[in-house]
Amino acid sequence: MRIAKVLVSALFVIAPVLGLAQDAYPTKPVKIIVAYPAGGANDIVARSIGQELARELGQPVVIENKSGAAGIVGADAAAKSPADGYTLFMAAGAHTLAPSLHASLPYDIVRDFQPVSLAAVGTYLLVVHPSVEAKSVKELIALAKARPGALNFASSGVGAPPHLAGVMFQKLADVKLNHVPYRGDTPAIADLIAGHVQLAFLSIQPLIPQVKAGKLRALAITSGKRSSALPELPTIAESGLPGYDIGTWWGLLAPAKTPEPIVERLAATMRKATAVPAVKERFAAGGIAVQSNTPREFAAMIKSEVERYRELASAAGVKPE
Numbered sequence: 001m002r003i004a005k006v007l008v009s010a011l012f013v014i015a016p017v018l019g020l021a022q023d024a025y026p027t028k029p030v031k032i033i034v035a036y037p038a039g040g041a042n043d044i045v046a047r048s049i050g051q052e053l054a055r056e057l058g059q060p061v062v063i064e065n066k067s068g069a070a071g072i073v074g075a076d077a078a079a080k081s082p083a084d085g086y087t088l089f090m091a092a093g094a095h096t097l098a099p100s101l102h103a104s105l106p107y108d109i110v111r112d113f114q115p116v117s118l119a120a121v122g123t124y125l126l127v128v129h130p131s132v133e134a135k136s137v138k139e140l141i142a143l144a145k146a147r148p149g150a151l152n153f154a155s156s157g158v159g160a161p162p163h164l165a166g167v168m169f170q171k172l173a174d175v176k177l178n179h180v181p182y183r184g185d186t187p188a189i190a191d192l193i194a195g196h197v198q199l200a201f202l203s204i205q206p207l208i209p210q211v212k213a214g215k216l217r218a219l220a221i222t223s224g225k226r227s228s229a230l231p232e233l234p235t236i237a238e239s240g241l242p243g244y245d246i247g248t249w250w251g252l253l254a255p256a257k258t259p260e261p262i263v264e265r266l267a268a269t270m271r272k273a274t275a276v277p278a279v280k281e282r283f284a285a286g287g288i289a290v291q292s293n294t295p296r297e298f299a300a301m302i303k304s305e306v307e308r309y310r311e312l313a314s315a316a317g318v319k320p321e
Helices: 002-024 041-057 069-079 094-101 137-146 161-173 185-194 204-212 260-273 277-285 295-315
Strands: 030-034 061-065 087-092 113-128 152-155 178-181 199-203 217-221 247-255
Touching (some): 030 069, 041 087, 041 113, 041 204, 041 260, 069 094, 087 094, 087 113, 094 295, 113 137, 113 161, 113 204, 113 260, 113 295, 137 217, 161 178, 161 199, 161 295, 185 199, 199 204, 204 217, 247 295, 260 295
Parallel strands (some): 030 061, 152 178, 152 199
Antiparallel strands (some): 087 247, 113 199, 113 217
């Protein structure tokens, strides 16, 4: 009985201290892990949002790029970080696709993370090198049929949504392309501009400057709706492949078991960050729309996305490896 009383007394003493620590959060810099190289869409979103979070939280927000294995390396590092709110993860749609493409992952996107808030939604762009004769999706399909396996398409990695975008394109168009995976958008775009690969399905934001500069030719949007950044560009579905619809999103996650007060503080901060007019304008210019939601809504969305990608991958004949 005496031991029990001591333990209870200790809890009463510790509880206010824990509450105070969480109320004071953060007391040091916060790190956001990005699972792709600097310069890609995921990195751009993280840095823009990170600047606003730093203002609201009153502490520096540091971006750490941990690329590799189509986002798996960074996600695994974030999942295994201390659940104290000082290491966060800017996830992407790719992380809800991964369970459909990999039979074994070192982390579970649902079990090992506590969703905080969505940050932005976007689309992918189908682009070709200027040397490719095709000026439209229909012409690209005709070219691919005439030269089976001769056209190389780049993606941000095996198992990334752009990879699935290419797989579904081949499936629906009944063509054969050669997949060339990279460690993120940036190196893929560099090789595409150099002409080492002929086409790609990649995030719209880093591609827009290259398209406007004439270094790449945009053929279509991958999602079901046209982009406000390139309103004249049709969707792939409009271009002869009805039902084709693959978009993307980015959102902030914390390691599982992160204290609820910290998660709620971060969620409130994300709502403010995504409401900043300058952030909205910056993202809109790159074809991205800012969007936030509650931790509960984001958790439901992630579960739904895992199932949606599982169905898409199955329909495209993609099996986990």
